[in-house]
Amino acid sequence: MPQLRLTGRGLWITALIVPPLAFVALFVVYPIISAFAYAFFDWNGLLRGEFVGLDNFHTVLFVEPYASWTRNAFSHNIIVFFALMVLQNGLGFFLAYALWRELPGARFHRIAVFLPVVLSTIIVGYLFKLFLHPLFGVVNISLRGMGLGELAQPWLGQSSTALWALIAANAWHMVGFPTLVFLAGMQRIPTEMLDAVRMETRSEWVKITKIVWPLVAPSATVVFVLLFVGAFNWFELPYVMAGLDGSPFGSTDVLGLYFYRTAFGNVSSGQQDFGLGSALAVLIFLFIAVIAGLITVRLRAREIQL
Amino acid sequence: MSTVTTTYSDRPGLIATLGRDGLIQIILIANTFIMLAPIVIMIFSAFKTTPQIFASPFGIPDFTNLVNFSRIWTQTNFLQYLINSFVVTGASMALILTLGTMAAYALARYEFFGAGFILMFFIAGLTLPLKLAIIPLFMLMRDLGILNNQLSLIFVYTAMGLPTTIFIMTGFIRTLPNELEDAARMDGASEARIMWSIMLPLVRPAMVIAGIQNVVPIWNDFFFPLVFIQNDRLKTLPQGLTTFMGEYSTDYGVLYAGLTLSALPIIIIYIVLSRQFISGMTSGAIK
Numbered sequence: 001m002p003q004l005r006l007t008g009r010g011l012w013i014t015a016l017i018v019p020p021l022a023f024v025a026l027f028v029v030y031p032i033i034s035a036f037a038y039a040f041f042d043w044n045g046l047l048r049g050e051f052v053g054l055d056n057f058h059t060v061l062f063v064e065p066y067a068s069w070t071r072n073a074f075s076h077n078i079i080v081f082f083a084l085m086v087l088q089n090g091l092g093f094f095l096a097y098a099l100w101r102e103l104p105g106a107r108f109h110r111i112a113v114f115l116p117v118v119l120s121t122i123i124v125g126y127l128f129k130l131f132l133h134p135l136f137g138v139v140n141i142s143l144r145g146m147g148l149g150e151l152a153q154p155w156l157g158q159s160s161t162a163l164w165a166l167i168a169a170n171a172w173h174m175v176g177f178p179t180l181v182f183l184a185g186m187q188r189i190p191t192e193m194l195d196a197v198r199m200e201t202r203s204e205w206v207k208i209t210k211i212v213w214p215l216v217a218p219s220a221t222v223v224f225v226l227l228f229v230g231a232f233n234w235f236e237l238p239y240v241m242a243g244l245d246g247s248p249f250g251s252t253d254v255l256g257l258y259f260y261r262t263a264f265g266n267v268s269s270g271q272q273d274f275g276l277g278s279a280l281a282v283l284i285f286l287f288i289a290v291i292a293g294l295i296t297v298r299l300r301a302r303e304i305q306l
Numbered sequence: 307m308s309t310v311t312t313t314y315s316d317r318p319g320l321i322a323t324l325g326r327d328g329l330i331q332i333i334l335i336a337n338t339f340i341m342l343a344p345i346v347i348m349i350f351s352a353f354k355t356t357p358q359i360f361a362s363p364f365g366i367p368d369f370t371n372l373v374n375f376s377r378i379w380t381q382t383n384f385l386q387y388l389i390n391s392f393v394v395t396g397a398s399m400a401l402i403l404t405l406g407t408m409a410a411y412a413l414a415r416y417e418f419f420g421a422g423f424i425l426m427f428f429i430a431g432l433t434l435p436l437k438l439a440i441i442p443l444f445m446l447m448r449d450l451g452i453l454n455n456q457l458s459l460i461f462v463y464t465a466m467g468l469p470t471t472i473f474i475m476t477g478f479i480r481t482l483p484n485e486l487e488d489a490a491r492m493d494g495a496s497e498a499r500i501m502w503s504i505m506l507p508l509v510r511p512a513m514v515i516a517g518i519q520n521v522v523p524i525w526n527d528f529f530f531p532l533v534f535i536q537n538d539r540l541k542t543l544p545q546g547l548t549t550f551m552g553e554y555s556t557d558y559g560v561l562y563a564g565l566t567l568s569a570l571p572i573i574i575i576y577i578v579l580s581r582q583f584i585s586g587m588t589s590g591a592i593k
Binding site: 099142 | 436
């Protein structure tokens with residue numbers, strides 16, 4: 001009887017665990033492992049050619065014109081990451097601090113700041129593209145209405161402003177996320193600790209830098225790492241607002257667009273190269289994994305256990 | 307006497323507090339205005355003609371003017387896109403919650419060889435950016451014969467959603483007490499019956515959190531349809547939107563109406579369930 005029960009139980013557990021395991025193995029783990037393998041082969045359209053070792057990696061990193069495309073896209077991802085670090089995470093921290101005081105209306109403000117986060121990036125991208133239209137966009141119409149017509153620009157049409165317009169749209173879309181993660185971190189700070197600080201100082205600045213900021217370190221770690229991964233996976237927003245080529249003149253090109261173009265081709269050139277695309281994917285993947293790992297370890301070290 | 311003294315000495319502090327709170331309130335109101343203004347302008351513009359949008363972009367429109375909406379309804383595949391998004395999201399969510407609960411239940415309630423390894427395997431899937439594996443995924447879908455078929459999306463979304471779901475649900479199911487289960491087992495109930503009638507009703511709160519965390523990214527996803535789906539009749543809402551925005555590129559009223567219609571379902575659900583949305587969507591980042 002116990003023996004029979006054990007096998008019945010074993011079958012039951014197997015029946016529960018195998019279907020979900022199969023899904024993750026087939027559609028997550030297998031493709032990711034394959035992506036590494038693909039990068040070492042020459043590809044002819046959808047047909048795998050011969051093994052070429054590190055040639056594809058060499059091409060995207062050192063052979064022109066790929067090398068400068070890679071550098072150009074990578075440099076834009078770096079700008080996006082640091083700009084959003086200030087505009088999204090920095091602003092999010094101060095908004096969280098403001099919401100934390102639970103002044104009248106805090107609940108409403110909290111719901112409002114998170115509302116854009118639930119919207120699709122496609123909707124947000126098109127909305128800002130319409131707002132930034134040089135002639136019919138709300139932004140330029142408002143500037144002209146305020147007598148600041150000379151400030152009106154083709155925001156998305158010139159290299160000097162296009163990337164920044166995209167960054168602003170992203171910050172508007174996502175600022176609610178770090179805000180509410182930081183807010184949850186602040187709400188976990190024990191009241192006794194805050195009361196103790198209040199006895200010591202009246203200065204808000206001292207309170208923020210000496211107490212709140214160190215104590216929300218776990219939230220900061222998560223928010224920084226997620227922003228890093230997000231900034232180097234950036235695709236939808238530039239795709240919608242600037243197009244697959246990162247127009248104008250590649251000034252908004254980022255690794256995500258460049259990878260997609262290389263792998264699947266674009267409207268102007270149907271050329272697709274799975275070998276070079278996979279090499280790019282592997283490099284981006286390794287870069288994200290290594291740096292995100294380093295950020296996590298560094299930031300975890302300064303976290304304080306409450 | 308002492309009370310009076312305290313009040314007196316606190317007065318400058320009180321004024322400072324009021325001033326500071328006032329400043330914070332102004333900042334919050336300004337921020338909320340910035341957050342809501344684009345959405346309000348979008349909805350207002352959906353009721354205007356293109357010349358009206360140009361002449362008074364902030365003016366309150368005539369809300370009975372539904373021309374833009376009726377054009378979308380009659381001249382585009384918008385309804386089809388909406389239905390497709392419901393089908394894909396609904397099927398993915400059903401699979402995620404069913405399979406996720408199954409795995410989490412097995413991992414949380416039974417001790418068996420390899421359980422720790424299997425949990426690690428699922429959790430590893432949490433951190434992998436699957437977008438970068440799009441080339442092998444494309445080839446896999448082609449080999450399975452489901453390119454240009456919504457099954458490709460449903461399968462990828464399910465596999466992507468399972469790690470977070472299993473992570474959340476395993477943690478939750480572990481906290482449930484053993485007594486009910488043991489009592490039922492004494493009475494000779496089968497393992498399946500114990501899971502279905504006794505434990506599952508208790509895991510609903512975790513299912514809501516896991517559900518919301520997955521439903522928003524799946525409903526909003528654009529990348530996988532872009533690669534897997536070409537047939538216009540099969541496109542999801544975000545993907546269909548890109549087709550539609552290209553076709554009507556000069557008709558601003560219709561464009562804003564399309565964006566409004568796409569955004570409205572999720573905005574309404576969010577306003578009704580804001581607490582669950584916020585805790586669901588930030589639960590991965592808050593420990």
